Amino acid sequence: xxxQEIEALASVLARLPGLxxxxxxxxxxxxxxxxxxxxxxxxxxxxxxxxxLVECATCGNVDTQSPCAICADPRRDAKALCVVEDVADxxxxxxxxxxxxxxxxxxxxxxxxxxxxxxxxNIASLLARIEQGGIDEVVLAxxxxxxxxxxxxxxxxxxxxxxxxxTQLAHGLPVGGELDYLDEGTLxxxxxxxxxxx
Ligand SMILES: [Zn+2]
Numbered sequence: 001x002x003x004q005e006i007e008a009l010a011s012v013l014a015r016l017p018g019l020x021x022x023x024x025x026x027x028x029x030x031x032x033x034x035x036x037x038x039x040x041x042x043x044x045x046x047x048x049x050x051x052x053l054v055e056c057a058t059c060g061n062v063d064t065q066s067p068c069a070i071c072a073d074p075r076r077d078a079k080a081l082c083v084v085e086d087v088a089d090x091x092x093x094x095x096x097x098x099x100x101x102x103x104x105x106x107x108x109x110x111x112x113x114x115x116x117x118x119x120x121x122n123i124a125s126l127l128a129r130i131e132q133g134g135i136d137e138v139v140l141a142x143x144x145x146x147x148x149x150x151x152x153x154x155x156x157x158x159x160x161x162x163x164x165x166x167t168q169l170a171h172g173l174p175v176g177g178e179l180d181y182l183d184e185g186t187l188x189x190x191x192x193x194x195x196x197x198x
Contacts, residue, residue, distance in 0.1 A: 006032075058129070060105030060122055062087050070094070070102055077101040082139040083126060083155065085109050085148060088180040093141060096188040101137070104129065109147040110154055118154065126155075130162055139194055140168040143178045156197040167194040 006028055014024035031039060055061070056068035063069055070076060080101025084090050090103045106121040130138070140155055142148035152168055159166050170193035179187060 059090075059103050060087065060107060060125075061090055061103060075100075078134055080137045080139065081129065081135050082141050084141050084179070085143060085151070086180070089141065089143070089178075092180045092182065092184075092187060093191065096184050096191060098188050098191050099139070101139075106151070109142065109145075109151045111147045121151075123155070123158070127158065130159070130164070135164055137165045137167060139191075140166065140197060141179065141191075142168070144169075145178070152197070166197045168197050169194055 009031075010021065010024045010028045013019055013027050014021045016024075019027065031042075052064045053062055054064070054066045056063055056066045056071055058067045058071045061068040061070060065072070077100045080099070081104055082090075082093060082099055082101055083104045083106060084093065085106050085108060087105055090105055093099055093103075104122065104126045106123065106126070108116055108121055110116055110118065110121070129135070138159060140152040142152040156166055156168075169190040182190075
């Protein structure tokens with residue numbers, strides 16, 4: 001039986017996305033074996049995350065500054081706003097370098113099953129940004145999942161009546177596809193071929 005220390009670390013790691021108890025134990029064993037070379041860099045990186053990373057008060061991105069580098073960049077197109085479910089989606093889209101505007105992170109998707117309601121997402125802050133004016137296109141870049149599309153429909157309805165173009169990523173996204181997992185070519189294509197909602 002493993003020591004208490006190892007069990008404690010394994011149970012923390014097992015809570016990370018993509019890791020179950022089995023792979024968590026494998027990570028622990030790898031860390032123990034490579035502790036001289038790998039642990040200092042890992043501890044440094046974790047320390048930086050803890051001390052320096054903040055959530056952007058404007059868009060919800062995670063960065064070392066708030067407003068984040070994207071919100072603060074004057075070269076970004078202030079008229080275009082891309083709405084995503086999670087920070088990972090923002091990063092995936094931004095890697096494609098095709099979208100020159102700014103972002104808004106909802107912090108999840110509507111889900112009857114998980115009890116996620118509109119007021120649980122960053123929708124009020126999205127509407128507030130739009131009400132300030134100056135935005136003429138909102139791209140709804142939700143995942144091609146049932147919940148992602150439900151969220152996109154809900155937002156499209158809430159945005160009716162604002163003087164702006166509401167578009168969404170082109171179909172051709174694989175059904176059930178999560179943006180973060182798409183290759184950049186597919187994502188770039190979906191963004192380039194975005195179309196009006198409705
Ligand atoms: Zn930001």
